[in-house]
Amino acid sequence: MRCLLLFLVYVKVASCIEYEVHKYDGTCKMDEVVLDSKSFEISSRLQDYDITLDLIAKMFGTGFGSPQTGDILKQISRLKNETAEVKKLFNELTDEMNKITSDNMKLEEQLSVINATIKDQLVDPCLAEPCYNDGICLRNKDNSFTCICKNGWTGKTCDTELLDCLTEPCLLGSCEARFGVHQCVCNSPLITGKLCDKAPKRDCSDLYTLWNYTMDQTYTVTEPDGSLTLARCDMTTDGGGWTVFQRRVDNSTSFNRNWDEYRKGFGDMNKNFWWGLDHLRNFTKDRKDIILRIDMQDWEGNKAFAEYNNFSIGDITDFYSLHVGGYRGNAGDAFNFEWENFAHNGMRFSTPDMDNDKSLTNCAELYKSAFWFNNCFSADPNGLYYNNKQYSDNTF
Numbered sequence: 461m462r463c464l465l466l467f468l469v470y471v472k473v474a475s476c477i478e479y480e481v482h483k484y485d486g487t488c489k490m491d492e493v494v495l496d497s498k499s500f501e502i503s504s505r506l507q508d509y510d511i512t513l514d515l516i517a518k519m520f521g522t523g524f525g526s527p528q529t530g531d532i533l534k535q536i537s538r539l540k541n542e543t544a545e546v547k548k549l550f551n552e553l554t555d556e557m558n559k560i561t562s563d564n565m566k567l568e569e570q571l572s573v574i575n576a577t578i579k580d581q582l583v584d585p586c587l588a589e590p591c592y593n594d595g596i597c598l599r600n601k602d603n604s605f606t607c608i609c610k611n612g613w614t615g616k617t618c619d620t621e622l623l624d625c626l627t628e629p630c631l632l633g634s635c636e637a638r639f640g641v642h643q644c645v646c647n648s649p650l651i652t653g654k655l656c657d658k659a660p661k662r663d664c665s666d667l668y669t670l671w672n673y674t675m676d677q678t679y680t681v682t683e684p685d686g687s688l689t690l691a692r693c694d695m696t697t698d699g700g701g702w703t704v705f706q707r708r709v710d711n712s713t714s715f716n717r718n719w720d721e722y723r724k725g726f727g728d729m730n731k732n733f734w735w736g737l738d739h740l741r742n743f744t745k746d747r748k749d750i751i752l753r754i755d756m757q758d759w760e761g762n763k764a765f766a767e768y769n770n771f772s773i774g775d776i777t778d779f780y781s782l783h784v785g786g787y788r789g790n791a792g793d794a795f796n797f798e799w800e801n802f803a804h805n806g807m808r809f810s811t812p813d814m815d816n817d818k819s820l821t822n823c824a825e826l827y828k829s830a831f832w833f834n835n836c837f838s839a840d841p842n843g844l845y846y847n848n849k850q851y852s853d854n855t856f
């Protein structure tokens with residue numbers, strides 16, 4: 461294999477058969493030849509300088525007639541050496557650049573393969589693992605997916621449990637066949653869970669209507685913040701489901717108590733007690749359907765009651781002010797009493813140590829009681845408990 465060594469690089473060279481002529485030093489190389497015009501120009505100039513230096517040297521001849529001529533020839537020789545050095549360096553850089561360009565092309569090829577793979581995987585919907593409960597994901601032609609669900613599960617993503625309530629009973633609902641599967645149908649929209657086993661226990665009404673608790677006793681209910689508290693439930697009076705917040709059956713418990721005790725509650729839930737203003741506030745907060753009922757009995761056994769719709773109380777910054785709506789009953793409407801100064805609706809709660817009433821005196825201290833006093837009252841269920849017929853007691 462032969463090739464010509466060319467020094468003139470202005471022409472396209474086709475004399476290197478199977479090899480390529482290196483554009484910068486004219487040698488034949490297997491390497492790819494850089495066709496960059498800038499490199500070509502630099503290489504050409506270096507070649508020009510070399511030729512020019514040869515011409516100058518020729519003009520001075522070979523004689524060393526004068527010391528100046530000798531110096532000039534020495535300088536020319538030095539410049540030629542330096543030009544050759546620069547050319548060599550340039551060729552090395554060019555080779556290096558070719559290598560980098562070649563590596564770069566290989567990397568780009570690899571990158572395009574990787575990109576294609578990733579792109580393909582990105583459109584695969586099964587990579588997101590959309591099937592729950594060990595369902596198997598199949599990729600469809602249109603890049604959607606189909607889940608093959610394990611036994612007991614259904615739905616597009618296998619997230620719906622197929623419950624056969626014929627074997628697993630519904631707690632607060634009934635088992636009905638729907639779409640070929642037996643499923644629990646809950647007794648109330650408030651009840652949730654596949655087996656209708658989740659329902660609120662906000663008060664005795666929830667316990668009665670949702671949970672079918674029918675005994676008159678103390679149960680656990682859930683406050684709005686999730687904490688548990690005890691509540692006394694009356695499940696027999698007028699349809700049941702009543703949360704009792706005050707109860708007096710004898711004189712064994714004093715109701716002449718201070719603000720903190722009325723806030724937190726006191727007494728024995730099986731006998732005489734006050735549930736507590738904080739519980740009452742939580743219980744009526746954000747509710748529009750609470751009915752307040754007051755039952756009372758005198759020494760002759762005569763009974764009377766009063767009921768109010770839309771019962772609620774304010775928060776502590778409002779001193780638990782009383783709000784009631786329409787009246788129903790046979791005891792008389794004390795809360796919206798005809799003498800305005802004695803009516804209780806809208807009043808703040810007062811205790812002997814916390815006078816929030818509208819009287820110049822302190823009603824709670826004066827009557828050893830605590831209530832939503834005005835100036836002062838038409839009802840005083842927390843007042844002194846008389847043991848004889850001189851004064852009737854109130855149970856409420």
Ligand SMILES: [Ca+2]
Nearest residue numbers: 819820821822
């Ligand atoms: Ca006062």
